[in-house]
Amino acid sequence: MKLATWNVNSLKVRLPQVLQWLADNPIDVLCLQETKLTDDKFPVADIEAAGYQVAFTGQKTYNGVAILSRSPITDVVKNNPLFEDEQQRIISATIDGIRVVCAYIPNGQTVDSDKYQYKLRWLDSLRNWLEQEYKAHPKLALLGDYNIAPEDADVHDPALWEGQVLCTDAERAAFDRLINLGLKDAFRLFPQQPKCFSWWDYRQLAFRLNKGLRIDHILLSTELAQRCSACIIDRAPRKWEQPSDHTPVVATLD
DNA sequence: ATGGCCTCGGTTCGAGGA
Numbered sequence: 001m002k003l004a005t006w007n008v009n010s011l012k013v014r015l016p017q018v019l020q021w022l023a024d025n026p027i028d029v030l031c032l033q034e035t036k037l038t039d040d041k042f043p044v045a046d047i048e049a050a051g052y053q054v055a056f057t058g059q060k061t062y063n064g065v066a067i068l069s070r071s072p073i074t075d076v077v078k079n080n081p082l083f084e085d086e087q088q089r090i091i092s093a094t095i096d097g098i099r100v101v102c103a104y105i106p107n108g109q110t111v112d113s114d115k116y117q118y119k120l121r122w123l124d125s126l127r128n129w130l131e132q133e134y135k136a137h138p139k140l141a142l143l144g145d146y147n148i149a150p151e152d153a154d155v156h157d158p159a160l161w162e163g164q165v166l167c168t169d170a171e172r173a174a175f176d177r178l179i180n181l182g183l184k185d186a187f188r189l190f191p192q193q194p195k196c197f198s199w200w201d202y203r204q205l206a207f208r209l210n211k212g213l214r215i216d217h218i219l220l221s222t223e224l225a226q227r228c229s230a231c232i233i234d235r236a237p238r239k240w241e242q243p244s245d246h247t248p249v250v251a252t253l254d
Numbered sequence: 255a256t257g258g259c260c261t262c263g264g265t266t267c268g269a270g271g272a
Contacts, residue, residue, distance in 0.1 A: 009260075009261070009271080010260090010261055010262080012261090012262095013260090013261070034261095034271085036261075036262075060262085060263085061261085061262050061263070061269095061270090062262085062270075062271090107270080107271060107272055108272085109270075109271080109272085115270095145272095147271095147272070164272095165272075166272060199272070201258095201259075201272070202258090202259035202260055203257080203258045203259045203260090204257090204258060204259085205258095206259095213272075215272080242260090244260095245259085245260075245271085245272080246272095
């Protein structure tokens with residue numbers, strides 16, 4: 001079983017790429033972020049025609065998340081019940097006995113902004129809610145765009161990024177508190193090449209120069225981590241025409 | 255280099271992303 005996450009930066013623009021990537025790869029569950037579509041505009045028919053069921057929650061212009069699945073999707077929950085939020089950033093569902101949580105964690109903009117404080121509050125509440133969810137669902141997976149590079153190894157130039165949003169101590173501490181619930185970073189369960197990233201700025205030839213960050217993650221509960229046999233970042237779609245600035249991360253469960 | 259890019263909404267620029 002393959003679980004994946006991909007921030008597509010507008011599903012309206014990227015739908016052909018999503019369908020192409022699913023045609024190229026045997027993905028069972030795909031979590032999408034930044035769909036940027038209201039629910040009435042969501043391309044349900046195209047996704048179903050590709051052999052996937054889908055659950056989604058969106059809004060105009062910003063945010064928006066979705067879960068695509070080859071197996072039936074049940075018990076869909078939108079957002080974090082403990083955190084009042086107009087922004088559509090979380091959707092959860094049960095698929096083949098696994099509780100899948102798809103999250104688009106706030107960016108935070110800059111450390112001196114209100115958006116950064118919102119990000120930290122949002123992460124604190126996410127942790128509290130997931131603590132409950134984990135107890136209810138031992139087979140738990142949290143996939144998404146975390147907007148956090150957990151370690152300097154996840155940053156192309158740690159000195160340049162030191163103290164910057166996505167890399168601050170407070171954000172990394174929030175990530176560690178998710179880990180401390182008993183979740184494992186699937187990518188770090190395995191030996192990896194250095195300088196593996198999931199996002200590259202559109203500017204400055206960043207992708208060609210591999211000036212990126214690893215900010216898209218798959219966290220697995222202990223039970224699922226024991227079943228995980230691989231986790232890779234697929235750079236291929238980042239090389240396509242008109243790419244998202246993020247590329248998919250894929251975990252394989254046996 | 256106080257930047258460069260992309261998307262959206264809605265107009266021909268500003269906000270937001272990361």
